[in-house]
Amino acid sequence: MSIHAHGFGAPFWGALVLIASLFFVMACEEEPTDPEERYERLGQRVYNSYCSTCHGANGQGVRGAFPPLRETEWVVGDEGRLIRLVLHGVHGEMEVLGETYNNVMIAHGFLSDEQIAAVLTYIRGNFGNEAGAIRPQEVRRVRDASDQQGTWEASELWEATGIPGEPDAPDPEEEAPSDATD
Ligand code: HEC
Numbered sequence: 001m002s003i004h005a006h007g008f009g010a011p012f013w014g015a016l017v018l019i020a021s022l023f024f025v026m027a028c029e030e031e032p033t034d035p036e037e038r039y040e041r042l043g044q045r046v047y048n049s050y051c052s053t054c055h056g057a058n059g060q061g062v063r064g065a066f067p068p069l070r071e072t073e074w075v076v077g078d079e080g081r082l083i084r085l086v087l088h089g090v091h092g093e094m095e096v097l098g099e100t101y102n103n104v105m106i107a108h109g110f111l112s113d114e115q116i117a118a119v120l121t122y123i124r125g126n127f128g129n130e131a132g133a134i135r136p137q138e139v140r141r142v143r144d145a146s147d148q149q150g151t152w153e154a155s156e157l158w159e160a161t162g163i164p165g166e167p168d169a170p171d172p173e174e175e176a177p178s179d180a181t182d
Pocket of ligand 1: 047050051052053054055065066067068069072073074075082085086090091092093094096101102103104105106108119120123154
């Protein structure tokens with residue numbers, strides 16, 4: 001006798017449970033409760049949508065065309081320079097990990113302050129990098145003070161360091177009271 005004679009058989013309920021749990025998992029992935037985790041997820045999403053086609057899913061780059069994002073001074077170095085690079089794009093000769101690139105990266109200023117901060121925090125904390133987070137208000141300050149027209153010439157961008165406003169002001173969000181020394 002066929003299983004269909006018994007109404008909704010095991011395969012049906014099995015499939016239903018599977019679908020229900022898939023929805024549950026997807027719902028959980030949409031809304032991580034931890035703010036740090038949500039920021040990480042946003043950064044990863046922005047990276048996969050706007051950066052990975054050129055720089056690779058794991059920041060490995062494409063030799064001779066798109067530089068890697070692994071332990072490069074552009075990524076783990078000065079925050080202001082990195083923010084400017086993404087806001088306005090960059091062109092011209094640039095040395096990355098001993099290789100010379102001479103290509104063009106378009107501006108990504110159409111992304112929000114939060115998207116840029118999250119994606120930069122993401123690349124600074126992944127691919128073997130261990131540099132600190134970048135906050136949306138830092139992107140905002142660089143954006144507001146900028147009068148850059150067109151993409152940066154790489155050698156000029158290299159010198160364009162720092163965040164306007166309060167360069168050395170500690171970020172209250174990053175201040176961990178337990179870390180305070182005297
Ligand atoms: C269309 C391809 C393309 C996309 C998309 C792109 N880049 Fe780039 N990126 C480049 C190229 C090409 C260079 C080198 C430019 C040059 O030769 O002057 C570069 C350089 C860089 C550098 C400095 C060099 C290094 O490897 O450390 C960083 C950092 C960077 N990109 C980050 C990003 C981030 C973050 C995104 C996404 C928001 C992004 N890029 C999107 C092509 C791209």
